[in-house]
Amino acid sequence: MSNLPYIVGNWKMNGTRSMLSEARAIDRSTQRFPGVQVAIAPPFTLINAMREASQMIGVGGQDCHVEASGAFTGDISAPMLRDAGADFVILGHSERRALHGETDELIRDKAEAAQAAGLGVIVCVGETDGERDAGNAESVVSAQLDGSLPRGENGADKLSVAYEPVWAIGTGRVASTDDISAMHSIIRGKLKDVYGEAGDEIRILYGGSVKGENAPEILAIDEVGGALVGGASLSAESFLSIVGAAAPERPERG
Numbered sequence: 001m002s003n004l005p006y007i008v009g010n011w012k013m014n015g016t017r018s019m020l021s022e023a024r025a026i027d028r029s030t031q032r033f034p035g036v037q038v039a040i041a042p043p044f045t046l047i048n049a050m051r052e053a054s055q056m057i058g059v060g061g062q063d064c065h066v067e068a069s070g071a072f073t074g075d076i077s078a079p080m081l082r083d084a085g086a087d088f089v090i091l092g093h094s095e096r097r098a099l100h101g102e103t104d105e106l107i108r109d110k111a112e113a114a115q116a117a118g119l120g121v122i123v124c125v126g127e128t129d130g131e132r133d134a135g136n137a138e139s140v141v142s143a144q145l146d147g148s149l150p151r152g153e154n155g156a157d158k159l160s161v162a163y164e165p166v167w168a169i170g171t172g173r174v175a176s177t178d179d180i181s182a183m184h185s186i187i188r189g190k191l192k193d194v195y196g197e198a199g200d201e202i203r204i205l206y207g208g209s210v211k212g213e214n215a216p217e218i219l220a221i222d223e224v225g226g227a228l229v230g231g232a233s234l235s236a237e238s239f240l241s242i243v244g245a246a247a248p249e250r251p252e253r254g
C-alpha cells in the first residue's frame, strides 16, 4: 500500500477524445512530482485511450456493475474496466447514490467485485447539508462506512476512502479545516475497527471544491491523504496546481 499523497481527478460525464491532450499534459508533468500518486477517472469511453496515451498516471472508472457479465444493458463490469486498462474504480459517489439510488449494500458488493477483479477501489461517503445542519454528519458517514466498505479477507487492499460532503461538491463551498479534520479522524477510527492495523494504511481523500488555491491548506490537515477533484481536474493547469500542492518537495526539473 502506497502512502504517497493520492490526487485523483474525477471527470464525471465530461470529456471526449479532444480532451486527451489534457491527460497527456498531466501525465508528462506528473513525472516532475515523484512524491505524488496521480490518477484520473475519465468517462468509460476514454479509459482505454487515456491508458494508452499516458505512462505515469493511474486511470480508473467511475462506477462498475456487481456482476462480471450478463444481461445488464448499458452497464460495465469490473473485469471489463480492467481489460480496458483501468487500475481502479470510484464507487458510491454521492451523484450515484442520489441520482441512481445506489445503496450502501450495493456499493459494498461492487467494491468486493472490483477488488476480486484486481482493481483499486475508492469508496465515497459524505453527508448532505440538511444532515449536517441536523447534527447528523458523523452518524450518516459512519453508517455509510458500515454499509459500504468491502469486507472480504483482503478488503483493505488497494482501498481508499473519499470524504466528500455533498454540499461542497461543485459549489465552491469547502468544509472548514476543523470539520475535515474531525470527520477524517472519525473515518480513521472506523477503518481501524473494520480492518485492524491495515486500517491505518488506508488513504482518506477529501473531495468538494478542491482547487489549487485551497489545496495546500486542505492537504496539510492531519489524516488527509489526498484529494478527489471534480471541476478542477478538467484542465491540466488547474489539476497540476493541486498535484504540486501535494508534492512533499520541490518538483524535479523537466
Ligand SMILES: O=C(CO)COP(=O)(O)O
Pocket: 010, 093, 164, 168, 169, 170, 171, 172, 207, 208, 209, 210, 228, 229, 230, 231, 232
Ligand atoms: O465530486 C467531486 C469529486 O468526485 C468533487 O467535485 P468538485 O471538485 O467539482 O467540487
